[in-house]
Amino acid sequence: MVKARPAAGGGRWVQISPERIRGWLDGFYRRHDGATEQGLVLTGVSNGDTATLYPPPGLADAKDVDTLLARIIRPPRIAVLLARKGAVAAGVADGTTITVSKVERFYVQGRTAAGGSSQQRYARRRANQAQAATQRAADIAARIMLPHAPGVVADPHDAISALVCGGDRLMIDAVLTDRRLSPLALLRHPHLLESAEPRLAVLEDAAVTARRIRVHLMP
Structure with missing residues (x-):
C-alpha cells in the first residue's frame, strides 16, 4: 500500500x-x-x-x-521494540510474521493536580514506577530479542539485521541504555515508527510497516 x-x-x-x-x-x-x-x-x-x-x-x-x-x-529478519509509558512489546519478525514476542503492561501513576508535599510524593512515586517499567522493558527485550542478535545466535544467517523501534523515543532510549542490549542498540534503525499503545496486534502491524x-x- x-x-x-x-x-x-x-x-x-x-x-x-x-x-x-x-x-x-x-x-x-x-x-x-x-x-x-x-x-x-x-x-x-x-x-x-x-x-x-x-x-x-x-x-x-x-x-x-x-x-x-x-x-x-x-525481507531480512528484524527485531521490533515498541514502548510507551504503560506498555512494551518486543518481537522478532521474519517478513511480516512475528515468530516470537512478548507484550506487557505496566502501571505508572498519572500526574496529579495536588500541590505541596503531596505533589512531590506523587512525583517521586511516579518516577520510581517509570524507572521500574523501563527496567522491566529492558528485561523483556533482552529475553525476546537478544538471542537472535549477531554474535549471539549460532548461525549468522539466522541473526536479525536491524532493530526497529516505535512509540515513545525517550523510553526507547532509556531501555537501550541497558548494557545487555548493546548488540541490539548497534542495529537500531534511525526511523522511529509511530505506534499506538503496544499490544500484539500493534506489534504485528509494525512488522508490516517496517518493510x-x-x-x-x-x-
Whole structure:
C-alpha cells in the first residue's frame, strides 16, 4: 500500500509496500517522461521532480534501485521494540510474521493536580514506577530479542539485521541504555515508527510497516 504525508522542510513522504514498489517506480517514470537514476535518487526528465528512496531496515547496503528491488524479494529478519509509558512489546519478525514476542503492561501513576508535599510524593512515586517499567522493558527485550542478535545466535544467517523501534523515543532510549542490549542498540534503525499503545496486534502491524520503502518526493 502507499501512504503519504507532508515532509518537514518541503515535499512529502510516501511509504510503499515491497509488493507495489515496481509499479510505483513505473508510474514515476511514466508521469515524468522518464527519469535519471543516481544511486537511490530519481530525477524526472520533464520537470526535475525528485524521488529519494530509503531502504527498509536491514537493507542499508542497497545503494541503487536495482539492488534494492532484488533485495526486498526476501525481507531480512528484524527485531521490533515498541514502548510507551504503560506498555512494551518486543518481537522478532521474519517478513511480516512475528515468530516470537512478548507484550506487557505496566502501571505508572498519572500526574496529579495536588500541590505541596503531596505533589512531590506523587512525583517521586511516579518516577520510581517509570524507572521500574523501563527496567522491566529492558528485561523483556533482552529475553525476546537478544538471542537472535549477531554474535549471539549460532548461525549468522539466522541473526536479525536491524532493530526497529516505535512509540515513545525517550523510553526507547532509556531501555537501550541497558548494557545487555548493546548488540541490539548497534542495529537500531534511525526511523522511529509511530505506534499506538503496544499490544500484539500493534506489534504485528509494525512488522508490516517496517518493510515499506520510504520515499521523499520533491517538490
